[in-house]
Amino acid sequence: MKDEPLIIAIDGPSGSGKSSTSRGVARKLGLAYLDTGAMYRAAAWLVAERTLDDPAAVIDAIATTPMDIALDPAAFAISVDGTDVTEAIREPRISASVSKVSTIQAVRDILIARQRELIAGADGGIVVEGRDITTVVAPDAQVRVLLVADPAARIARRQAELGGRADHAQVTDQVIRRDADDSTVAAFTEAAPGVTVVDSTHLTLDQVIDRICGMAPVDR
Ligand SMILES: Nc1ncnc2c1ncn2[C@@H]1O[C@H](COP(=O)(O)OP(=O)(O)O)[C@@H](O)[C@H]1O
């Protein structure tokens, strides 16, 4: 009987290193890569673009608007209704507004269903990162990791990444306040049973990637 495709699930708070680590693991092991945070960001972009406020209108727009996300760890891209939003979803205005959209349970239900379809279609295996992957989206993944790092390290990393585009107060809001809001709908502050905690505070990116690759079944 053929083995099930390998699924590696990585959750964690903002700035813990999920995206860079997941991309690195996917490249090293030859797997696809799904950034579920990008899907919530794209939904928030759509809501901002159409200046929607009423929750029913928000849910309807997200349910009916096509979203296309690339699963190649070397060439990330995402579009909404044919518009490439790869860059736009990283803008501070989206970082500041995304939790308002991602904490609507009906929005989560829509995006979780799409995420499960994408995972099921990745027959060569996939690394999936987010906040609820180890617990809700793919709790049966063979490798389940909660990636953490001290708040000061996470703020410093995000600040370095954004350069002059956001001051310390904005970055702290993006990291700490957003985690507090996000953790009302997804349990990523503590590892669920069977989930391995990896603390990246004092590890380089390569060390984190190696550690997670080392958790994959050896016959890969
Ligand atoms: N182990 C690490 N050590 C130092 N910097 C890291 C490490 N992992 C990630 N980074 C850097 O921290 C920033 C945030 O990482 P990212 O992968 O976007 O985190 P997340 O997806 O959890 O928000 C990026 O600039 C990334 O290069």
Ligand SMILES: Nc1ccn([C@H]2C[C@H](O)[C@@H](COP(=O)(O)OP(=O)(O)O)O2)c(=O)n1
């Ligand atoms: N599986 C997921 C992934 C992200 N989210 C939410 C939480 C975050 O505020 C946004 C954006 O996620 P993203 O992973 O891009 O955030 P950061 O890289 O940490 O800045 O989406 C979620 O609720 N569930």
